[in-house]
Amino acid sequence: MKEIIEALRTELRNSTDEKTRSTSQNFFKEKIEFYGVKVPTVRKIAKKTYQLIENKTKKEIFDYCETLWQSGYIEESFIACDWSYFLRKRYETTDFEVYERWISQYVNNWASCDSLCNHTVGGFLERFPEYISRLKTFAKSDNRWVRRAAAVSLIIPARKGMFLTDIFEIADILLTDHDDLVQKGYGWMLKAASEANQANVFAYVMKNKALMPRTSLRYAIEKMPAELKKQAMARN
Numbered sequence: 001m002k003e004i005i006e007a008l009r010t011e012l013r014n015s016t017d018e019k020t021r022s023t024s025q026n027f028f029k030e031k032i033e034f035y036g037v038k039v040p041t042v043r044k045i046a047k048k049t050y051q052l053i054e055n056k057t058k059k060e061i062f063d064y065c066e067t068l069w070q071s072g073y074i075e076e077s078f079i080a081c082d083w084s085y086f087l088r089k090r091y092e093t094t095d096f097e098v099y100e101r102w103i104s105q106y107v108n109n110w111a112s113c114d115s116l117c118n119h120t121v122g123g124f125l126e127r128f129p130e131y132i133s134r135l136k137t138f139a140k141s142d143n144r145w146v147r148r149a150a151a152v153s154l155i156i157p158a159r160k161g162m163f164l165t166d167i168f169e170i171a172d173i174l175l176t177d178h179d180d181l182v183q184k185g186y187g188w189m190l191k192a193a194s195e196a197n198q199a200n201v202f203a204y205v206m207k208n209k210a211l212m213p214r215t216s217l218r219y220a221i222e223k224m225p226a227e228l229k230k231q232a233m234a235r236n
Contacts, residue, residue: 005067008049012075015041024074028109033072042075046082053083058090062098069106077106081115088123095124096131103138107145110181117153126157132166139173147174148185158189161196168204176211187219194223205232 012035021036037045053061065080084099099121107113125132138150150170157163167189174186194201205212205220209232212220221232 001064001067004049004052005064007052008045008068008079009076011045011049012037012042012073015045017041027111030109032074032109034074037075039078042078043082046079049079050083050086054086058087058092058095061087065102069102072108074109074112077112078115081112081120084116085119085123088120091124091127093128093131096128096134099124100134103146103149104141104143107149109145110148110185113145113148114152114155117149118155121149121153122156125153126162129163132163135166135170136173139170144179144182147177147179147182150174151182151186151189154189155192158192159195161193164193164197164200167193171204171208175208175216176213180213180215183213183215184219187216190216190220191222194220198224198228202228202232 015037016035017038018036020038021034024034024036025032053064056064061083065083068076068080068083080102087095099116102116103113107116125135132154135150135153138146141147141150151174154163154167154170158167171186171190174182177183177186190201190204201220202224205217209217217232221229224232
């Protein structure tokens with residue numbers, strides 16, 4: 001393991017982009033550790049290095065991911081997310097416990113949260129929808145990233161028209177959340193759901209707009225026609 005991880009880190013260090021390194025922190029309120037590598041380059045490194053481990057057992061690959069998460073570097077977290085998504089054909093129900101632990105222990109910014117949840121967790125839920133009930137527990141967590149995960153794990157399924165009842169239940173739990181990144185997360189979830197279920201999402205927004213933070217509201221209606229946006233944004 002040590003040789004592969006060190007080779008990966010050497011490649012990241014050699015791929016540093018000065019502009020990216022000087023501006024990366026601007027996108028986060030939290031202090032972020034980073035090499036300063038452009039995201040498309042990180043994705044290429046993830047694909048290239050995964051070839052070195054793809055024939056290993058899933059547990060071994062998860063152990064590699066764990067090492068990357070533990071580093072605290074955002075680029076290494078992205079690679080861990082990609083590697084776990086590359087395992088999607090090998091999903092098992094026990095994987096959820098691993099994802100849950102990564103979210104609660106290691107995720108400390110919106111980008112790592114979304115990278116893990118959109119694809120790895122979202123894909124898992126499409127295959128094992130009975131685990132969506134766990135997201136409703138996430139939505140009640142004291143950890144802001146766990147609460148955001150409750151919403152952003154459903155972005156891709158939502159775009160496909162899936163799990164609408166569950167999406168509204170999660171939005172209900174998060175409806176008046178005080179954290180702006182959680183507000184944006186569930187607003188984004190509703191926006192994604194509106195791509196396949198615009199009328200239902202609009203009705204939900206109109207029903208709840210008096211309580212819904214404006215941040216969430218704006219996200220939820222972003223892809224709707226101008227007339228519906230006007231109705232949703234109108235003060236009662």
